[in-house]
Amino acid sequence: MAVKFDTVKMRATVALMNDSYHHGDLRRALIDAAVEAIAEGGPSALSLRAVAKRAGVSHAAPAHHFGDKAGLLTAVAIQGHERFAAALERVWRDTGNFLEVGIAYVRFAIDNRAHFEVMFRPELLHDDDPELLRAQADSREMLHRGAGGADRGGHNPTAIAAWSLVHGFAELLISGNFPPEIAADPESAVRAIAARVTI
Amino acid sequence: MAVKFDTVKMRATVALMNDSYHHGDLRRALIDAAVEAIAEGGPSALSLRAVAKRAGVSHAAPAHHFGDKAGLLTAVAIQGHERFAAALERVWRDTGNFLEVGIAYVRFAIDNRAHFEVMFRPELLHDDDPELLRAQADSREMLHRGAGGADRGGHNPTAIAAWSLVHGFAELLISGNFPPEIAADPESAVRAIAARVTI
DNA sequence: CGAATAACTTGACGTTGTCAAGACCGCTGC
DNA sequence: GCAGCGGTCTTGACAACGTCAAGTTATTCG
Known part of the structure; x- marks a missing residue:
């Protein structure tokens, strides 16, 4: 999952909402997942749906946070x-x-x-x-x-x-x-x- | 596969078979179309189907000549x-x-x-x-x-x-x-x- | 002239990005 | 302490895409 938190505030929030409906730090987790995916196959091999799966969320979650690919x-x-x-x-x-x-x-x-x-x-x-x-x-x-x-x-x-x-x-x-x-x-x-x- | 059309024979053939079922020089035409498409939107924006349309052939014709993208x-x-x-x-x-x-x-x-x-x-x-x-x-x-x-x-x-x-x-x-x-x-x-x- | 071969089409399948609609949740204000 | 509101995420759908299998048409060669 590789979720990272570098602010204290976020850390507290996440601690509370871990495994809940609201992810809490999805945006960061999606970026991390994207970086991993790019590292494996280059930017052209990046798929929003694969990133979503990697982060454990639904296929449309990335578009919600970033608009599009x-x-x-x-x-x-x-x-x-x-x-x-x-x-x-x-x-x-x-x-x-x-x-x-x-x-x-x-x-x-x-x-x-x-x-x-x-x-x-x-x-x-x-x-x-x-x-x-x-x-x-x-x-x-x-x-x-x-x-x-x-x-x-x-x-x-x-x-x-x-x-x-x-x-x-x-x-x-x-x-x-x-x-x-x-x-x-x-x-x-x-x-x-x-x-x-x-x- | 890997047919080349730079011989005189082929060139003559092409003159004869223009606008027929067999394109005659499709391979070259597809490469040209691909180059145009890449020039407009970069390699990642290249679509085999768009290339085919540009060359006036069916959507699967490029794959026939080049295997895949x-x-x-x-x-x-x-x-x-x-x-x-x-x-x-x-x-x-x-x-x-x-x-x-x-x-x-x-x-x-x-x-x-x-x-x-x-x-x-x-x-x-x-x-x-x-x-x-x-x-x-x-x-x-x-x-x-x-x-x-x-x-x-x-x-x-x-x-x-x-x-x-x-x-x-x-x-x-x-x-x-x-x-x-x-x-x-x-x-x-x-x-x-x-x-x-x-x- | 007919059979074999190459060139191309047609149709289908799973996957993708994107969008609209809905479900869920924590927070605010009462 | 609870009603509703706004943000977060899900669900379902759609068109476009790459790829494959099968079919159709032309050419070449015996």
């Missing part, structure tokens, strides 16, 4: 961007090293593959969702901060180069387009290729 | 890799310039967006299809040839760096993740960021 994927993308921004910020604050931020980018794609596979696919999402736009803006700001200072509206060539490099590596890696030697130790591969980029 | 997408990916390899090879032979090959990579993604969106998504394809594997190997050989000599099994760091850079740029560009200034003139953006990479 794109709404559920949007929720996953938002969560992804939030965690992504947090992960990059943490590394940037801890190391101040822009190469380490790039490595964190790739590591995030590996460790949160399901989220990553959805975050940059606007055609699967409600790409005008205000919460999504905010989360995207946050994660992008972290990116540019980690990739060389003033962003000038976000088209600083160095930042674009670094973003492209690290994003391309991540995409090619998780889609299985790299030879096994690289897939076996992606981090040192990133370090090797990042050395090719002048700051 | 993944088979049709595999055919598109194969065609994509073939054209891709040809485009890169042409540029490499004409200019001998490895930067120009990178630019051709991005230009291909823009001009053949539907093909590109399918070529690097194994989960949508029959990724063990021998013809696909051959086409992939061809296009990858062209890539490494354009990106710095001996490939040593394909994990030459410089080649991986160049591939990642240019692939990431292409992906972020066609998925609409770049600001409009860059989307407006991608080629000069690529030239700007490629200058950041040491050969």
Whole structure:
């Protein structure tokens, strides 16, 4: 079932209504189930009905919470961007090293593959969702901060180069387009290729 | 299965059997229709029945030629890799310039967006299809040839760096993740960021 | 000319996303 | 302490989808 609760309030509520008609934290449980399903078969293999079954609710419950399939994927993308921004910020604050931020980018794609596979696919999402736009803006700001200072509206060539490099590596890696030697130790591969980029 | 129609004989046959019960060149027509459909809504929005309707045949005709949906997408990916390899090879032979090959990579993604969106998504394809594997190997050989000599099994760091850079740029560009200034003139953006990479 | 074969259609089945309607439950206000 | 209200979830239905089996039509070859 894999239900998660990170607020005290929710924890109390759930404790009371567990196994009742009202699930109490269905929204979160559905997102978790969706992430699991995507991790297994990619976003295109996601089925609302399978997600519902995984969460132990009726087939139409997901649509009630998210409107439609794109709404559920949007929720996953938002969560992804939030965690992504947090992960990059943490590394940037801890190391101040822009190469380490790039490595964190790739590591995030590996460790949160399901989220990553959805975050940059606007055609699967409600790409005008205000919460999504905010989360995207946050994660992008972290990116540019980690990739060389003033962003000038976000088209600083160095930042674009670094973003492209690290994003391309991540995409090619998780889609299985790299030879096994690289897939076996992606981090040192990133370090090797990042050395090719002048700051 | 896997019938090809690029021989003169077939072409003549087609001229004769146009508008008959046997379409004559249905396979090609279905691939074209699929490419159009993907260009409009992405691979996930592709429907075999819509492709059939577009080609003016019955709903089950695509499955007859390609087995299933993944088979049709595999055919598109194969065609994509073939054209891709040809485009890169042409540029490499004409200019001998490895930067120009990178630019051709991005230009291909823009001009053949539907093909590109399918070529690097194994989960949508029959990724063990021998013809696909051959086409992939061809296009990858062209890539490494354009990106710095001996490939040593394909994990030459410089080649991986160049591939990642240019692939990431292409992906972020066609998925609409770049600001409009860059989307407006991608080629000069690529030239700007490629200058950041040491050969 | 007829039989075999390939190309395509027809009809059906289970599954999917989505919608409307209803059932259930905790909460508020009296 | 209870009536009803609003939100949560279920039920049932529908059209569209991928896939399969069987049938129909054209072509090729003996």
